[in-house]
Amino acid sequence: MVKKSLIALGILVGSLIIGFFAYLFIIMAGDYVIDEKDLVMDSATILVNEKGEKITKIYDKNRELVSINEIPKYVQEAFVATEDTRFYEHHGIDPRAISRAIYKDILAGSKVEGGSTLTQQLTKNVFLSHEKSWLRKTKEAIIAINLERRYSKDKILEMYLNQIYFGHGAYGIQAAAKTYFNKDVSELTVEEGALLAGLPKAPSYYSPIQHPEASKKRRDLVLSLMEKQNYLTPTETVRAQGKTIALNVYEEQRNPAYTSYIDMVIREAREKYHISREELRQGGYKIVVPMDPSTQTNAYKAFQDGRYFVGTGTEKPEGALVLMDSKSGGLLAVQGGRNFITGGLNRAVVNRQPGSTFKPVAVYGPALESEKYKPYSMIKDEELSYKGYEPKNYNGKYLGEVSMVDAITHSINASAVWLLNEIGVSNSKSYLEKLGMPIKDKGLGIALGGIDDGVTPLQMVQGYASFLNEGKTIKPYVITKIYNHDGDLIGKAKKEEKKVWAKQNAWYMTRMLQQVVKNGTGSDGPENMEIAGKTGTTNYPDVEHGNKDTWFVGYTPQIVGAVWTGYDKTTKKSYLNSGSALPTLLFKQVVNQIPSQQGLTFKKPDGVKDLEPPIELVAIDDLRASFGVGDFGMPSVKLNWTPSKDKRLQYKIYSVDEGKTTPVDTVKGKGEYTASGKNLFTLPDFYVVPYNPLTKEAGRPSNTVSISFFPGFGDEDKHGKKVEHGKGKKKGKKKKKKHD
Numbered sequence: 001m002v003k004k005s006l007i008a009l010g011i012l013v014g015s016l017i018i019g020f021f022a023y024l025f026i027i028m029a030g031d032y033v034i035d036e037k038d039l040v041m042d043s044a045t046i047l048v049n050e051k052g053e054k055i056t057k058i059y060d061k062n063r064e065l066v067s068i069n070e071i072p073k074y075v076q077e078a079f080v081a082t083e084d085t086r087f088y089e090h091h092g093i094d095p096r097a098i099s100r101a102i103y104k105d106i107l108a109g110s111k112v113e114g115g116s117t118l119t120q121q122l123t124k125n126v127f128l129s130h131e132k133s134w135l136r137k138t139k140e141a142i143i144a145i146n147l148e149r150r151y152s153k154d155k156i157l158e159m160y161l162n163q164i165y166f167g168h169g170a171y172g173i174q175a176a177a178k179t180y181f182n183k184d185v186s187e188l189t190v191e192e193g194a195l196l197a198g199l200p201k202a203p204s205y206y207s208p209i210q211h212p213e214a215s216k217k218r219r220d221l222v223l224s225l226m227e228k229q230n231y232l233t234p235t236e237t238v239r240a241q242g243k244t245i246a247l248n249v250y251e252e253q254r255n256p257a258y259t260s261y262i263d264m265v266i267r268e269a270r271e272k273y274h275i276s277r278e279e280l281r282q283g284g285y286k287i288v289v290p291m292d293p294s295t296q297t298n299a300y301k302a303f304q305d306g307r308y309f310v311g312t313g314t315e316k317p318e319g320a321l322v323l324m325d326s327k328s329g330g331l332l333a334v335q336g337g338r339n340f341i342t343g344g345l346n347r348a349v350v351n352r353q354p355g356s357t358f359k360p361v362a363v364y365g366p367a368l369e370s371e372k373y374k375p376y377s378m379i380k381d382e383e384l385s386y387k388g389y390e391p392k393n394y395n396g397k398y399l400g401e402v403s404m405v406d407a408i409t410h411s412i413n414a415s416a417v418w419l420l421n422e423i424g425v426s427n428s429k430s431y432l433e434k435l436g437m438p439i440k441d442k443g444l445g446i447a448l449g450g451i452d453d454g455v456t457p458l459q460m461v462q463g464y465a466s467f468l469n470e471g472k473t474i475k476p477y478v479i480t481k482i483y484n485h486d487g488d489l490i491g492k493a494k495k496e497e498k499k500v501w502a503k504q505n506a507w508y509m510t511r512m513l514q515q516v517v518k519n520g521t522g523s524d525g526p527e528n529m530e531i532a533g534k535t536g537t538t539n540y541p542d543v544e545h546g547n548k549d550t551w552f553v554g555y556t557p558q559i560v561g562a563v564w565t566g567y568d569k570t571t572k573k574s575y576l577n578s579g580s581a582l583p584t585l586l587f588k589q590v591v592n593q594i595p596s597q598q599g600l601t602f603k604k605p606d607g608v609k610d611l612e613p614p615i616e617l618v619a620i621d622d623l624r625a626s627f628g629v630g631d632f633g634m635p636s637v638k639l640n641w642t643p644s645k646d647k648r649l650q651y652k653i654y655s656v657d658e659g660k661t662t663p664v665d666t667v668k669g670k671g672e673y674t675a676s677g678k679n680l681f682t683l684p685d686f687y688v689v690p691y692n693p694l695t696k697e698a699g700r701p702s703n704t705v706s707i708s709f710f711p712g713f714g715d716e717d718k719h720g721k722k723v724e725h726g727k728g729k730k731k732g733k734k735k736k737k738k739h740d
Contacts, residue, residue, distance in 0.1 A: 039126060041065065041163055043172075043284030043485060047265065047291075050480060055293055056258050058266070060281045063171035064178075065485060068158035070186050071173060075193035076157060077231040082197045082222050084118040085229055088153055092119045092144035119144040122160045166196060167203030168251065175252075180208060182250040190232070191240040194222040208245050216245055257300035260336035261291050263346050264478045273482060273491045284485035289478055290330025295323065298593045299333045308586040309338065309565055312546075313574030319583075320347035320457045321590070322476075323561040326465050329474040329495060332559065333590070345568065351454035352564055355536030355580075356411045356521075357553045358449035360509055361463045363420045364408060366431045368505040370423055375508050375611055376403045376694040380418045386444055391417040403695045405614055408512045409520035411535065413448055420447040434500045435463040435473050449536055457562040460553045465560045467509045467532070470605055471501035504608045511611035513554065514602070522552065524581040525588045529556050529600040533587070535580035540570050547576035552583040556591055557600040563587045615692045618644045620651075620702035623688055627707070628674055636676045637683055637707055643671030650691040656704065657684035666691070683707055 044059030068076070080087045086094050094117050116124070123143040147156060166176035176196050177185040188196070198218035199206050208215035220241045227237040265287060269275040275283070299321050302308065311317040321335040336346035367373040378401045383392070391413045398414060407415035420428060421444055428446060432439055437459050441451045458476060466473040475496035482491045501509070513532035516522045521535040533554015540546035548570045553562040563583035567574045591597055604610050620641050628638040639653065647669035655662050655675070664686075667673050675686065685706040690699035 039159060041159075041172075042282035043162075044175075045280050045283060045285040045287060047262070047287050047289050049293065050288055050290060052288075055289065055291060056255060056262065057252060058262060058281050060278075061171045062169045062175045062179075062252050063162070063284075064174040065162050065172065065284055066158075066174045066185055068154045068161075070184075071158075071161060072186065072188060072193065074190050074226075074231065075173070075185065075188055075196070076161075077229070078190075078193045078197035078222055078226055079118070079157070079161065081225040081229045081231055083121065083200070084116075085225075087118050087157070090117060090119075090148075092146070092148035093117060093141050116140075117144065118160050119147055119156055122156065122163060123147060125163055126159075164200045165203060166199045167207050168209065178250055179252070180247055180249060182248040190236070191219065191223070191243050194226065194240065195219040195245065198222045208247055209249060212245055219245070255297075256340075257297045258291075258293075259342055260334045260340045260346060260348065261289070261296055261331075261478065263336060263340070263342065263344075264331065264334050264348070265289060267346075267349075268477065268479050269482070272477075272479070275482075286483040286487070287479055288481040290325060290328065290332060290480055291478070292332045292594070295590065295594055296333040299323070299335050299590050302586055302589050303335050303338045308582050308589075310578035310582060311567060311574060311576045313567060313571075315574075317565050317567050317576060318347060319563065319565040319586075320350070321561065321563050321586070322348050322457045322461045323559055323590070324461050324465065324476050326468045326474070326555060326558055326560050328493075329465075329476050330480060330493070331476055331478050334478070347457070347564065347568075349456045349458050351456055352549050352551075352566065353451060353454045353538040354449040354460060354553075355538040355549060355551055356413075356416075356449060357460060357534045357536035357551045357562075358451070358455075359408065359411070359416045359447060360467070360513065360534055361435055361437070362428050362432060362449075363416050363423070363447050364404060364512070365467075365501055365505065365509060366428050367404070367419050367423050368508060369431070369501060370427070372423075373404060373419070375405050375512055376614075376692075378403055378695055378697065379407060379415045381407070381412055381415045382418070383414060384418065386417070386421060389417075389444055391444070391448060401697070403614075403697070405512050405515060408534070409515045411516075411521045416447040417444050420444055431500060432463075434498060435459075435466060436475075437463055449538065457553075457564050460551075460562045461560050464533075464553050464555060464562070466500045467506045467513070468555045468557075468560060469497070469506075470503045471506040472497040472499050503605055507605060507608045508611050510602060515614070517554065521580065522554065522584050525585040526592070527588050528592045529597045530602050531556055531588070531591070532602070533584075535584055537580050540575045542572055543575055545577070546570075547579065550576060550578065550580045550583050552580060552587045554587060556597050557602050558597065559591060559594070561587055561591065612648070612694060615646055615648050615694050616644065617690050617692055617697065617699035618649065619700055620688055620690060623686070623702040623705050625686060625705040625707045634676050635683075636674050637686065639673045639675065639686055639688070639705070641671045641688060641702060643669065644690070648693065650693055652689045652691050652698070654687050654689065654701075655684040656687070 041063065042061045043063045043065045044057040046057055047055045049055055120140050123140050127143055161173040163172065165171055166179070168179050170176045170179040173196065174185045176199070177183055177188055180196070181188065181192055195208060195215060198221065205211060206215050206218045223232065223237050223240050226232045227234060266277050266280055269280050270277065303319060303321070306316055309316040309319060316338070318337050319335070320337065321333065322331060323333040324331050334348050336348045337344065340346065381399045381402045383398050393413050402412060402415055425442055425444065425446060429439060437455050439446070439451050439453065462473055462476055477493045479491070480493050481489060484490050510532050513534055514530065516534055517527065517531045522533050531554055533552055536551035537547050538549040540548045549564060549566040551562065551564050555561065563586050565583050566576060623639060623641045626638050628636045650666055650668045652666050653664040653673050653675070655664050664675060665673065685704050687704040688702040
């Protein structure tokens with residue numbers, strides 16, 4: 001008897017020793033096989049607007065991590081009752097459940113029940129493959145036991161509920177709540193929690209969307225299991241089972257209208273915050289963006305309208321659009337192409353030749369800064385050669401001289417090149433660099449946007465913003481703030497400005513670019529607010545009348561934008577046979593739909609002079625003369641003509657006596673003048689020349705009138721032909737009209 005007792009004691013001691021060393025082995029092996037980095041789950045990055053409203057997600061797996069405190073207790077209990085009733089009692093593996101499973105398998109002659117705990121399921125999904133082998137099951141047990149040693153039950157359950165797949169692309173309990181019920185997990189009811197608890201076993205088969213009857217049976221089973229574990233009373237169970245499945249399905253859609261913008265976010269996250277595309281898609285960040293979803297969508301719809309994209313290729317031309325808030329620099333909308341795909345060619349940041357949209361930033365802005373030129377300074381418009389470079393006006397016409405305002409309004413090439421030659425290429429390039437558009441080119445072709453490497457639509461927006469922003473350029477951005485998965489702010493946009501133009505010159509440029517939209521090359525289409533801007537076209541030299549690029553770059557009082565259209569690669573078969581009117585119309589189509597822009601007008605900044613509107617030179621062909629009495633009763637001639645409605649226009653009076661022309665006087669804003677006679681018998685002839693005081697430009701002389709003191713005496717022209725009393729006659733050679 002004593003011997004048997006000793007043997008039993010020896011076996012017990014041996015078992016304890018073996019168990020002790022086995023436990024040590026499990027602990028040591030657990031430290032070896034557990035890599036806690038594997039417990040970091042992929043989760044979606046959420047984009048919200050500046051009001052905090054969700055816009056979209058960026059993800060590989062549609063998962064939003066939540067803490068156990070956000071999950072209602074009865075939802076937790078539903079999963080415990082369904083998957084692991086002894087979860088709060090075991091230490092990672094459950095010998096009782098394993099024995100029960102083996103017993104049932106033996107009775108059935110096949111595997112009918114699993115013995116895995118929630119901890120083992122988490123282990124299998126995170127650390128191991130799904131192969132069925134004793135080695136894998138051994139690793140599973142080792143890792144499960146060690147997970148229980150390292151983490152609390154609540155933490156393990158939290159990881160499990162965030163990790164499992166619920167079907168229809170939803171990973172984790174929060175994404176499942178959004179997918180099936182369009183609510184946060186914290187808002188789930190008992191029966192909704194039970195339905196979700198029944199899904200992981202077979203997400204497709206028990207899908208309430210595809211198989212509602214099977215899903216309800218599975219839900220009701222879960223509710224019964226909850227009652228069995230005393231999580232629900234019989235009354236609560238019956239009431240819950242009596243409810244139908246009320247779904248509010250929300251499937252996460254990747255809106256194609258947002259794709260270009262998301263691409264810009266991914267790009268900025270990498271370049272500015274050093275977050276890779278993969279990390280952004282898996283890291284569960286929250287990113288606040290300045291995007292206006294309705295404007296982004298409207299821009300996308302406009303890009304689907306083929307009327308704005310006209311070319312000769314088998315495929316329609318491509319395009320790009322950027323709209324930026326002029327005060328903050330935040331991008332409101334971006335379109336990188338007509339059918340942009342994730343990771344594709346984002347044409348908003350692809351270099352193109354800017355054509356005449358370059359003139360304001362490369363020529364006219366620097367010319368104003370030189371203080372040698374003002375908006376109404378006259379500049380040459382002649383067909384000239386600059387060491388073999390011979391720029392042409394698009395219409396083949398040259399006026400000799402035009403004002404800077406008219407040169408911009410009507411996009412006169414010869415004037416832009418002449419002015420760049422006057423101010424110097426190096427001077428122009430220094431301003432372009434300040435605007436964020438450094439170029440290597442050295443030729444006068446810069447004036448017409450003929451630059452080798454080109455510039456991007458995004459750069460053009462940054463450059464033009466300086467005119468609206470009182471001479472300061474502002475750096476664009478698409479990430480206002482970015483938070484990590486723990487909710488910590490890790491970066492935010494800073495307003496980056498750089499002074500480029502004097503405030504006065506920036507305002508002058510805005511006023512001149514308004515003329516482009518009102519009366520010039522940008523006048524196509526209606527606008528619901530004031531717009532300033534410039535068109536641009538680059539020719540395709542291999543085809544007559546073919547174009548490579550067409551542009552409109554401009555701004556409302558609050559938004560700066562650029563639109564480019566063209567082929568990614570222009571060939572003799574694929575080129576634009578349309579002009580800058582189409583990007584102009586597209587720009588106006590998009591901004592006209594923005595409610596905040598309706599009726600806006602440009603406000604003159606404090607401390608600057610406004611630009612007077614242009615003065616139009618009128619033709620005078622109805623000059624008339626009549627007798628009158630001047631000062632001291634001296635005989636006089638009263639001249640009358642039809643004046644311009646613009647009271648700023650001046651009229652220079654000239655007399656002609658014996659072939660000698662003499663300036664007499666200048667009058668402003670009226671159509672009459674009284675000239676005193678010098679003798680009693682004859683008076684000189686007269687004519688009037690309209691004069692623009694802004695441009696210092698003289699118009700065409702009027703008809704000449706002749707009159708004598710005695711009616712009928714001497715009223716002949718130099719050829720002896722009678723002239724009716726008081727009527728005018730043409731006299732002298734006409735001066736060439738310089739400008740319309």
